[in-house]
Amino acid sequence: MSSELRDKQYDVIIIGAGFGGMYALHRLRKLGYRVRVLEAADGVGGTWYWNRYPGARCDVESLEYSYSFDDDLQQQWDWPERFSAQPDIEKYANHVADRFDLRKDIQFSTRIASAEFDNEEASWTIRSVDGDTFTSQYLVLAVGNLSLPRVPDFPGLNEFKGRWFHTGQWPKETVDFSGRTVGVIGTGSSGIQLIPIVAQQAKHLYVFQRTANYSVPAMNRPLAADVAAKHKAQYRTWRDNAKSTPFGIAGHAPPEKFAADDEFEQRRRLFEEKWETGGNISFLYAYKDLLTNEQANDMACDFVRDKIRGTVKDPSTAELLIPNDHPIGTKRLCLDTNYYETYNRDNVSLVNVRKAPIESVTVNGLRTTEAEYPLDDLIFATGYDAMTGAILDIDISVKGGARLEDAWRDGPKTYLGVMVNGFPNMSIITGPGSPSVKTNMISAIEQHVDWITDLVEHMSSKGKAKFQAQPDAQENWVQHVNEVADSTLYPKANSWYTGANIPGKPRVFMPYVAGLDKYRKICDDVAKDGYRGVTIE
Numbered sequence: 173m174s175s176e177l178r179d180k181q182y183d184v185i186i187i188g189a190g191f192g193g194m195y196a197l198h199r200l201r202k203l204g205y206r207v208r209v210l211e212a213a214d215g216v217g218g219t220w221y222w223n224r225y226p227g228a229r230c231d232v233e234s235l236e237y238s239y240s241f242d243d244d245l246q247q248q249w250d251w252p253e254r255f256s257a258q259p260d261i262e263k264y265a266n267h268v269a270d271r272f273d274l275r276k277d278i279q280f281s282t283r284i285a286s287a288e289f290d291n292e293e294a295s296w297t298i299r300s301v302d303g304d305t306f307t308s309q310y311l312v313l314a315v316g317n318l319s320l321p322r323v324p325d326f327p328g329l330n331e332f333k334g335r336w337f338h339t340g341q342w343p344k345e346t347v348d349f350s351g352r353t354v355g356v357i358g359t360g361s362s363g364i365q366l367i368p369i370v371a372q373q374a375k376h377l378y379v380f381q382r383t384a385n386y387s388v389p390a391m392n393r394p395l396a397a398d399v400a401a402k403h404k405a406q407y408r409t410w411r412d413n414a415k416s417t418p419f420g421i422a423g424h425a426p427p428e429k430f431a432a433d434d435e436f437e438q439r440r441r442l443f444e445e446k447w448e449t450g451g452n453i454s455f456l457y458a459y460k461d462l463l464t465n466e467q468a469n470d471m472a473c474d475f476v477r478d479k480i481r482g483t484v485k486d487p488s489t490a491e492l493l494i495p496n497d498h499p500i501g502t503k504r505l506c507l508d509t510n511y512y513e514t515y516n517r518d519n520v521s522l523v524n525v526r527k528a529p530i531e532s533v534t535v536n537g538l539r540t541t542e543a544e545y546p547l548d549d550l551i552f553a554t555g556y557d558a559m560t561g562a563i564l565d566i567d568i569s570v571k572g573g574a575r576l577e578d579a580w581r582d583g584p585k586t587y588l589g590v591m592v593n594g595f596p597n598m599s600i601i602t603g604p605g606s607p608s609v610k611t612n613m614i615s616a617i618e619q620h621v622d623w624i625t626d627l628v629e630h631m632s633s634k635g636k637a638k639f640q641a642q643p644d645a646q647e648n649w650v651q652h653v654n655e656v657a658d659s660t661l662y663p664k665a666n667s668w669y670t671g672a673n674i675p676g677k678p679r680v681f682m683p684y685v686a687g688l689d690k691y692r693k694i695c696d697d698v699a700k701d702g703y704r705g706v707t708i709e
């Protein structure tokens with residue numbers, strides 16, 4: 173065997189150097205495993221490396237949307253804002269990489285094309301698009317839930333003379349929109365963050381909206397030193413408390429009342445208080461049945477609709493901005509700074525592309541079935557092939573056997589969101605069937621990595637070579653995930669949680685919405701029970 177080949181043999185290969193891959197590397201390497209991270213980008217941070225668009229920031233407060241695994245790190249790091257912006261989160265990811273000396277085990281600018289498991293050798297062979305080959309006993313997919321950008325397939329994009337961008341692949345250089353006519357397609361979370369900022373620069377901004385989304389104010393502000401100090405004095409308690417909440421966030425007490433417990437005026441006062449507090453969890457925590465009872469949800473929707481009508485001066489624009497096809501919170505509830513106010517500017521026009529759909533991109537702009545809009549720049553804020561996109565973008569197979577793409581043809585099937593029957597020694601961080609995008613994702617990532625690390629340690633201590641999910645355990649889990657979703661209002665929305673934003677993608681509700689607290693307990697019980705539902709041999 174050549175020394176080059178030997179050098180590329182590892183105990184664990186991790187694909188992705190976002191917060192998931194970075195923490196997995198740290199944990200597994202500390203236990204003595206030979207670990208290699210393979211990352212397509214030339215830097216760490218994942219989401220926060222790619223999403224450099226103006227206005228990109230987190231929607232979980234920074235004091236909570238951060239690693240908890242190292243007390244010195246959380247005590248010494250200072251967040252500048254309540255909801256920090258992309259450059260600061262990327263800086264944090266780089267700090268973590270330096271502090272824990274992670275870079276020496278990360279190979280950047282390496283996009284993985286395929287991974288094949290050999291049952292006889294009990295090892296994975298992983299190939300990059302450039303033909304590099306690596307082998308390892310274990311494969312950890314830390315490829316991200318929202319990391320494969322989706323650009324709609326409009327005819328004519330290649331002929332467009334102007335500049336075009338996707339929010340999830342934003343260039344590193346500053347993009348100046350001054351004096352330019354700009355079009356934004358998409359009014360989900362990224363669009364809602366970006367539109368107010370681009371509007372301040374552009375000569376004219378056209379927002380092409382197919383579906384209106386609910387947004388509540390972030391009430392973002394600099395993080396005051398005394399607020400941070402108070403939080404840090406209790407950091408351990410905060411983190412422990414977060415573990416016993418559904419969203420992995422301690423800052424808001426779970427609600428105790430049902431919406432119908434209050435009279436109309438009391439309810440309005442409470443919604444107003446939540447609105448002024450800012451943040452999506454704050455708002456969704458107004459009442460305990462907002463996401464399970466349609467009438468309760470309608471009450472919250474009415475409140476937000478009135479806010480939109482009260483903010484947007486042109487009544488027809490206001491009506492267009494009012495969502496009418498999904499209960500509030502069943503799609504990711506967006507956070508904004510001056511989103512609705514932006515439509516009062518003379519240089520902003522909202523175009524209804526539900527009524528007059530986009531036909532094509534032209535040499536000079538965009539054509540709908542009703543009109544042509546000349547544009548200098550076109551921004552796609554059209555989201556991702558969520559939760560499964562980046563996994564299935566890698567050709568994952570077993571030698572002489574199954575392909576993941578086929579196994580998931582009717583939608584993703586996993587055990588606990590972590591492993592897939594038929595694909596031994598492969599684990600997914602925040603995979604479909606886990607709480608993932610329905611939580612503070614750094615909490616979910618830490619829980620997953622710790623659980624997977626414990627499993628690898630268990631295997632080593634018993635001298636075992638392979639693990640995989642048992643078929644019946646996987647079937648039961650998939651059924652449980654669906655039953656839980658069906659007991660809520662979530663399936664009522666055509667959202668990326670169900671794959672509805674991708675033409676042809678099977679409609680399956682992908683996240684586990686019982687809450688990170690309940691999920692954590694299930695995972696702990698499975699482990700205590702000798703990894704019930706997992707074949708270890």
Ligand SMILES: Cc1cc2nc3c(=O)[nH]c(=O)nc-3n(C[C@H](O)[C@H](O)[C@H](O)COP(=O)(O)OP(=O)(O)OC[C@H]3O[C@@H](n4cnc5c(N)ncnc54)[C@H](O)[C@@H]3O)c2cc1C
Binds near residue numbers: 217218229230316565
């Ligand atoms: C704009 C935006 C805002 C968000 N805000 C929040 C928030 O406020 N709170 C929250 O909880 N979550 C938020 N999220 C979700 C966010 O994705 C997670 O919080 C978290 O950053 C995910 O980390 P990760 O390591 O799992 O995945 P990612 O950060 O997506 O990292 C995955 C990495 O894998 C790499 N990769 C993928 N495929 C391959 C391949 N084939 N070969 C090599 N490398 C590959 C990618 O390049 C990427 O670097 C947000 C997401 C977006 C897009």
